[in-house]
Amino acid sequence: MASPEQFEERYGQHIKQKFPNINITYINQTDEQKLEQVIASGTQIDMYLSSAGELREDYVPANLALDLTALIEKHAVDISAIEPAYLEPVKIDGKVNLLPLSDNKFVMYYNKGIFDRFGVEYPKDGMTWDEALELSKKITRNEGGKQYIGLWMSPKHYLRVAQNSAGFVDPETNKATVNNDQWKFIFENVFYDFTRDPGVQKRATEDWLAHVDFNRDFIIGMYIYTSGWMQDAESSLAMDWDIAAVPTFKDMPGVNTQPNATYAGISALSKNQDAAMEVLKYLISEEYQTIMSKKGMITPLTTQSVRDVAFSDYPFASEKNIDALYYGKPAPSRVLTQFDEIVIEDAFDKDAVRQIAMGNLDVNTALRRAEENANKLIQEQLSQK
Template sequence: MIIMVRKMISMMVSLGLILTVLSACASNSGNNAEPSQSASNTPSESATPEGTNAGTGNPADLKADLTWFGLMGPEQFEERYNQYIKQKFPNINITYINQTDEQKLEQIIASGTQIDMFLSSAGELREDYVPANMALDLTPLLEKHDVDISTIEPAYLEPVKIDGNVNLLPITDNKFVMYYNKGIFDRFGVKYPWDGMTWDEALELSKQITRNEGGKQYIGLWMSPKHYLRVAQNSAGFIDPETNKATVYNDQWKFIFDNIFYNFTRDPGLQKRAGEEWLAHKDFNKEFLVGMYVYTSGWMQSADTSLAMDWDIAAVPTFKDMPEVNTQPYATYVGISALSKNQDAAMQVLKFLISEEYQTIISKKGMITPLTTQSVRDAAFADYPFASEKNIGALFYGKPAPSRVLTRFDELVIENALDQDAVRQIAMGKLDVNTALRNAEELANKLIQEQLAQN
């Protein structure tokens, strides 16, 4: 009897050991545990830390704490992103850090805070996140989590490739359109703008409107110069990345300045007004002095307060030698930090943000999708009463221009040398295009050298 009991105990112990081993194998298989990320800024097979579950197919089972960083305000982040992420992934907790003058990226990193995901533009990727060693080649994670990026318009991916590798994914775009005030066109009996109109044709419409009447200086067409410079349709760059020298005194930029900033500002009354008070948004949407205005689609999200009562849009005019070529992408991107220990969970969230499910939701709310999926595009501004009355199709006219070569000094050239100086000197009739661009290049190079010296 004693011998039989001993045998039974021995069998039970052996069975328990076998079950323990099987359980451990199953646990390792489910968590997909692998070595941590190397220093090459590419993700490991899994960067999932202890206590984080990123391996299940059910979004409700995914558990993680993710810290985001970006320029967007907290309320806007909650409205555009976090409320939908929480609905999809109820067990993911997101802490959002809003960049301010007192709370910059370098200070957050120095504090030891781990950033898992970040909002970025294509330019900020090179200006901020590459120097901070946070840029991550997403390719391995995209493959691991079976993320389909084929429905993303390729023009959005090119500007965020480094050495051929995609480092960010586009979530929304601020499309450029040409707003126009029907009341002004009706007042002067001028034909409304249309999709596919060339800049030469826009100039003819502008000439029919630009005049001084009853003490009011009407202006046919204007824009936010610095915004258009960033997305010019000929994809001209600002800096030679090999030498860090400005490249604006050349035929590419002369073409843009001749055809837009010079041609549209030859009226003496307009030049006088530009010298007395520089042209601004309010001249279109508050004072109602400008007939056509090139700007981003953001105004449409607050049309009741941002636009004249009788407004509509057309596609940005094209150059006759570049038919159907629209402006370059002006997108908001999301990246995953190379320093994050939660890369698997972060990629699941990013996969959701580029899904048709999420993109349809935000498309209805007036955020322009980077997807080519027609049903998502058709949903644009569907939550707005004006959607059926306005030319919403203008948002997707033609094809985006290829992105220019981006460098970390671009904004110095755009803001200080071109927008604040060259454009204004031309519009006020003080300088010709050649002189203005030559001066701009000299100023830009001086500013670049000063910044390099500080670093």
């Protein structure tokens, strides 16, 4: 979550200005100070920042999650301008437990210098994965001992938001559900297709691909990652960067990645729930969302005037394809469980994706192995409870 400095910049200063009578104390979760320890210390938590996944992993087990329906009604909070895709993943038994504050949208960054060097046309919004693969092939080559790669991404980040909304674990049985056609579709069309080049496989084997290959060493033409890099573009990106929307699947035109939002909730144990709801009402208002949109926080509102000022505090806003941030519609959220990260981090990111990219495993074998590995790890975690 946010560091104390980030919290103050994004939320604290604005809340204090709007509500001078409300005292805000931010507790940052660290390895030394986790949620359980904060609760055990007797500290009263009134509000909390969370992702949709953390709601189930941390706040539901700690009995802090609160159905906001009654408070939304009592305080006349208008949630009609919130893109519905952001509310679905934080519903439990049909009740909304969190409200979205911002999204860290996925985009496809590209390095114009590499495209110009090889005389390749720039990527465009609305490209299919097949078209992106063709562009990638035009870039991928070994020149002067330097291996250029057309397209890559942060696998674990993309896996969380894949456009076909494939889930990782059955919430009823706590069994991994990845050895199936949905994940086969993603692995075949993304990770397998983009790593058939022997040069890419050699590089993946010798030195696993990372952010720095795009934003420091400049050997990757296109890279799928979150909009967070844009907030720190001077140090995070090449001088001649731009963005396009994440490629879409041809059977799902206009379907973007799933929400990747930061939410706020109100603690079920709070004695200040009404005051907390007034703060939360402000944080989803057009007034606050407009301020933050200018600063590069991607709004969950469908309000066009708020979207139109995205990144306008940055000098590059008029020169870059900011519209890519709002291309199409967010994919529906997958079914979320408290064990998803075991599958994403351990079974997929550290094993299946790498073995495929290195040319060591075919997709069917990789998925079968991933499911077996994930189930062992889930059982180990369950046996410790």
